[in-house]
Amino acid sequence: MAPKITVIGTGYLGATHAAAMAELGFEVLGLDVDAEKIARLSRGETPMYEPGLQELLRRHVEGIEGASGRLRFTRDWAEAADFGDIHFVCVNTPQKQGEYACDMSYVNAAMDSLAKELRRPALVVGKSTVPVGSAERIAARIAALAPAGDGVELAWNPEFLREGFAVADTLHPDRIVVGVRSAHAEKLLREVYATPVAEGSPFIVTDFPTAELVKTAANSFLATKISFINAMAEICEASGGDVVKLAEAIGHDERIGRKFLRAGIGFGGGCLPKDIRAFMARAGELGADQALTFLREIDSVNMRRRGRMVEMARDAVGDSFLGTRVAVLGAAFKPDSDDVRDSPALNVAGQIHLQGAQVTVYDPKGMDNARRVFPTLGYAPSALDAVRGADVVLHLTEWSEFRDLDPEELGAAAGRRILLDGRNALDAARWRAAGWTVRAMGRPQP
Numbered sequence: 251m252a253p254k255i256t257v258i259g260t261g262y263l264g265a266t267h268a269a270a271m272a273e274l275g276f277e278v279l280g281l282d283v284d285a286e287k288i289a290r291l292s293r294g295e296t297p298m299y300e301p302g303l304q305e306l307l308r309r310h311v312e313g314i315e316g317a318s319g320r321l322r323f324t325r326d327w328a329e330a331a332d333f334g335d336i337h338f339v340c341v342n343t344p345q346k347q348g349e350y351a352c353d354m355s356y357v358n359a360a361m362d363s364l365a366k367e368l369r370r371p372a373l374v375v376g377k378s379t380v381p382v383g384s385a386e387r388i389a390a391r392i393a394a395l396a397p398a399g400d401g402v403e404l405a406w407n408p409e410f411l412r413e414g415f416a417v418a419d420t421l422h423p424d425r426i427v428v429g430v431r432s433a434h435a436e437k438l439l440r441e442v443y444a445t446p447v448a449e450g451s452p453f454i455v456t457d458f459p460t461a462e463l464v465k466t467a468a469n470s471f472l473a474t475k476i477s478f479i480n481a482m483a484e485i486c487e488a489s490g491g492d493v494v495k496l497a498e499a500i501g502h503d504e505r506i507g508r509k510f511l512r513a514g515i516g517f518g519g520g521c522l523p524k525d526i527r528a529f530m531a532r533a534g535e536l537g538a539d540q541a542l543t544f545l546r547e548i549d550s551v552n553m554r555r556r557g558r559m560v561e562m563a564r565d566a567v568g569d570s571f572l573g574t575r576v577a578v579l580g581a582a583f584k585p586d587s588d589d590v591r592d593s594p595a596l597n598v599a600g601q602i603h604l605q606g607a608q609v610t611v612y613d614p615k616g617m618d619n620a621r622r623v624f625p626t627l628g629y630a631p632s633a634l635d636a637v638r639g640a641d642v643v644l645h646l647t648e649w650s651e652f653r654d655l656d657p658e659e660l661g662a663a664a665g666r667r668i669l670l671d672g673r674n675a676l677d678a679a680r681w682r683a684a685g686w687t688v689r690a691m692g693r694p695q696p
């Protein structure tokens with residue numbers, strides 16, 4: 251019989267993982283402590299915008315017409331413990347208030363609540379991003395708490411999904427990494443991932459610390475790549491070079507590669523920024539802080555880009571924002587997501603607003619979340635409305651909708667035709683042809 255699966259925590263990671271497991275043919279029970287989230291998921295509605303996820307949920311959530319019925323949700327720990335052979339723990343590990351370290355309270359609480367109810371053999375699989383050393387500590391804690399004792403085992407299986415591509419990344423992962431302590435745990439996880447492995451996804455078996463580190467190392471590398479190209483953008487700005495051409499040219503070297511070399515206002519979101527900080531904090535605890543001091547520089551380069559964008563906007567409107575109108579296109583931390591956590595776009599919009607400009611934001615999906623975080627900004631129902639009467643237009647999240655805008659139409663609505671491209675994603679020649687002055691980050695002005 252195929253193992254039955256529970257997924258603990260139904261945010262971006264958990265909701266997607268639960269739906270994907272049902273798609274792979276397993277019986278799945280999702281658990282969350284948030285009643286509203288459970289109610290929405292049980293109706294086949296996603297708690298966030300993620301392309302393809304709603305459809306996947308509707309294909310499997312029990313009670314929805316035509317659905318397989320393999321997926322349902324609960325808030326009851328005993329029910330989940332009783333149901334599952336394998337429990338995937340997918341709860342959030344945000345940055346601690348006022349500290350670099352990550353907040354493990356949700357993981358600890360979830361592991362404890364589950365362990366106390368485990369009366370039959372089970373494999374608990376951690377998927378949350380945690381500081382190295384956590385799995386070993388949690389394994390001891392579960393062993394002490396679970397009524398089933400030795401019958402319960404822990405494994406660590408980091409997740410590499412990207413928001414905006416979460417469904418495809420989960421169903422067709424580019425690698426599967428499992429930190430295990432027994433052949434039994436490996437066998438169970440091979441069974442879970444048999445379909446993607448048969449399609450060619452590499453299956454890498456490691457110990458606990460390596461599995462935990464693979465995740466933080468991968469995100470640190472990605473952050474480093476982005477800050478590297480943004481540092482080159484600073485040099486280009488100082489020397490008259492063009493960072494977009496530079497990235498294209500170095501990217502042809504296969505050892506460097508073209509991906510993640512898009513210069514602009516830098517990285518944000520719920521992962522990269524907090525993961526590099528938590529990694530530095532953990533290295534400090536291990537007495538290995540020197541190994542990661544470079545990440546402090548990666549973080550600084552990244553945060554500097556936001557400040558640079560504010561400066562460019564101030565220059566564009568004169569030397570003060572007072573009494574000016576600024577249009578901001580984009581609020582989400584990246585396109586195809588409604589996530590505004592540590593969003594560079596919203597951060598820039600907020601800074602400009604605090605310096606006295608009247609800022610109007612438009613984002614295709616991130617408006618509700620942005621309004622919640624920054625209620626004092628102005629919000630418009632479309633890009634055209636945001637731009638109306640603006641002294642300068644800032645393009646800060648590269649939604650495809652913005653690439654398709656008509657510069658003529660926007661030009662007629664804008665107060666002045668000045669565009670700052672914070673993502674190097676718009677066709678500057680097209681905008682210039684419509685009479686716009688275009689400035690982009692790390693690129694010379696013609």
Ligand code: UGA
Nearest residue numbers: 409410411412413476510511512516517518519521583584
């Ligand atoms: C990131 C990783 O890419 C995933 O592999 C990982 O699983 C995930 O974190 C996680 O830890 O859960 P995500 O946060 O969805 O995924 O976003 P990315 O696609 O990595 O983008 C992060 C930020 O970097 C965005 O703000 C994006 O605009 C920015 N970025 C990306 C650039 O500024 N330039 C680039 O060239 C690429």
